[in-house]
Amino acid sequence: MEVSQPQVYFTALAVGLLGGVHCLTMCGGLVATLTLGLSPELRRDPWRMLPYQLVYNLARLTGYTVAGALFGVLGTLLIALEILPAMRHLLQALAGVMMVLLGLYLAGWSRGLLQAVERQGARFWQRLEPIARRVLPVRTLGQAAVIGFLWAWLPCGLVYSVLIMAMASGQALTGALVMLAFGLGTLPNLLGIALLAGAVARLVERLWVRRLAGLLVIGFGLAVFL
Secondary structure, rough: OOOOOHHHHHHHHHHHHHHHHHHOOOOOOHHHHHHHOHHHHHHHOOHHHHHHHHHHHHHHHHHHHHHHHHHHHHHHHHHOOOOOOOOHHHHHHHHHHHHHHHHHHHHOOHHHHHHHHHHHHHHHHHHHHHHHOOOOOOOOOHHHHHHHHOOOOOHHHHHHHHHHHHHOOHHHHHHHHHHHHHHHHHHHHHHOHHHHHHHHHHOEEEHHHHHHHHHHHHHHHHHHHO
16 A cells, blocks of 8 residues: 555644654754844844744745655655665655654654654754854844755754655655645744744643544554555
8 A cells, every 4th residue: 555645744744743842952942043143123022023933934944845855856766767676665665664653753652763863864964054154143034044944954853754754755746745744833833923832832742632643643654564
């Protein structure tokens, strides 16, 4: 059985939404750095700071979408080159495995996946970090856009895990939409909308919600092998 697109999109969205605590741990310091890099006048006026927050996050979603498309193209090439006779089936199996592992994370039963992926991702981020340093502190919306785009490539286990699912889709468009769904899921926790973020946080902190979402994602992953 192949992974259906709705299943992949739901998994990516759920990982972004329910992985909010992990996102805040990984990105909270960056958000603070970006905010402190603004002028005191902007920091004192939330409405004047809002455009910067919107640009950060729009650029971040753009970065996720571009990354998803690139990984989708990589999956397409792997299938087209026929490096292995059963490459398409192997990518489908990989997507299933990633769903199971992400489901275990969502349910709170395992974090090993994130730690392993983040160790590898940290090496890639070392190449991008010098670029980010050049545009800090942020003074213009253009600088905010650059930082937001680079933000998408932070060594985050959730991001890189969903990227593997994007690659396994074997299509540029599907890969892009997978990462866009993930990015949209992260917005309530990272955009800074206090009321919405608080409501979402109260919901996702409930154990039964996380367990239910985790079991559903695990079920999607196991269905690939049936």
